[in-house]
Amino acid sequence: MRVTVFGATGAIGRLTVQQLLDAGHHVTAFVRDPAKLILTHQDLTVTTGQLSDPVAVRQAVAGADAVVSALGPSLQRSATGSPLTEGTRNIVSAMEAERVTHFIGLATPSLADPKDKPHWKHRVLPVMARLMFPNALAELTGMTAAVTDSGLDYTIARITNPTNKPATGRTRSGFLGHDKIGSAMTRADIADFLVSQLTDTRYRRAMPAISN
Template sequence: MNVTVFGATGAIGQLVVADLLKAGHAVTAYVRNPAKVPAWGDQVRVVVGEITDGAAIDTAVAGSRAVVSALGPSMDRKAQGLPLVEGTRLILEAMQRHGVRRYVGNGTPSVLDVRDRRTLQARLVGWMGRTFLPRAYDELVQMSALVTGSGLDWTIVRFIAPKDGPAKGVRRIGFFGTDRLGFAVTRADIAAFTAAQVDDSTYVNAAPAVSN
């Protein structure tokens, strides 16, 4: 399957690309800074552009059967605007033009799922985002609203406390208040679970949370 990955040079995005390649998929990586491209060689088709460059995004999406977005808001308190909201809109529009149905992205419990219940765990994460990183919180919520309202076959993989280190395996998957979920999860496990969703229909139109 041809898969386009946005945020492909990020901490999770690079791992997603590696997992997709291991699974035998063909990958197009959309990158802003070509200097950050790993030694993918000719295994990966690279498209360079800003996240608000509609023409470049269209080129990256054309010919794909699925899109993975490992884009995440900047945690820099000096950051301004909501560029990823515009970028997500352009990605979704390109998918609709080219008939690409499958979208897989990342998020936090700030993104709600209809299966969630109002647990202290989820409320705490949302409160911290709104209070300490309001710009990033707004960007993430608005990005996710575009995705869930797109009419596409979407999945948003949610997590709370990503960390570096070797994969341990995602041992807890589900929804707040319904399933028992932890806080920590390795980026390697987030990437593996995210990559696996491109051809798995279990969580279509759902936002499962994952933890170790």
Template structure:
């Protein structure tokens, strides 16, 4: 499949997609951070998430779109550019008739069939209280996804770690399944890439942990 990845710089997800045999277009803000290993394997387009025309161009011809975008945790940051960028992505998906979307979020965003638990309440209270701009951005992005008519999946996680893939990966929903806190970034990448052609979690927001 042809997959367009946003927030791709340094992303393990791109490597997983390549290993799975997909063709990847990576939309990256900083070309200096693009891995040398992608040379000749990945089409890299440099641009800001607010550049509407470029976003429309990289979505054209895609079979699926992955967004690994996440809010900047700098208290001095202003505005919610990722919300605007996400809207551009979905507008482009409508224009080019791209159905499949996979994104990332935290448990501050609930699955449509989920009820709040201590974990989801806590992970909502903390950013909303101490990082309100970032909280507004992640919830604003996800609101666009949840309200869309696309075949979306939101992969949620709490504490990503720079560790290798683990033997156990738990996937499920808060209040129903036993989900932990820490999760390997490598496992997030593998699970995210696998959703491209897996219909199991279409229009759901599974949580993942080790």
């Protein structure tokens, strides 16, 4: 497949790009600073641009079979504005214009999926996030709404505590109140889950929570 990756220079994004390439996919990585993506491969195209530039975003999406967004907001309390929300809206618009329907991204269990049942995470996590990372929560809410309010064929993986430990190859996925989902998950396993959603149809137009 031809896959466009946004957030390709982040910790999860770099792993996602590498795993896509290892699986034989052709990858277009959309980055602000290409020097931060220390990868070379015959099937990797690096496109430089800003998420705020709808023309550059559309050029990166053109010809793709799917889009993977590993974008995540800053956790600094001083962060302001909504660049990732606006950027995600540009991605969605570009996908609609280019008739690319498959979107895979990330969010948080602070945001509920309709398939969830009542769970303590719905009560605790949003309160903690609003107190500790109010702008990050606002960004994740806006980014998610930009996708779920569209007609795209999306899968958004909700993660809680990404770690840099080695990949385990073990993933729990499902919906809060239904399935036994933990909190911690290695970034390598998160990347593996994102890549797997290119062909796994269980979570189309859904937001599964995932953990190790």
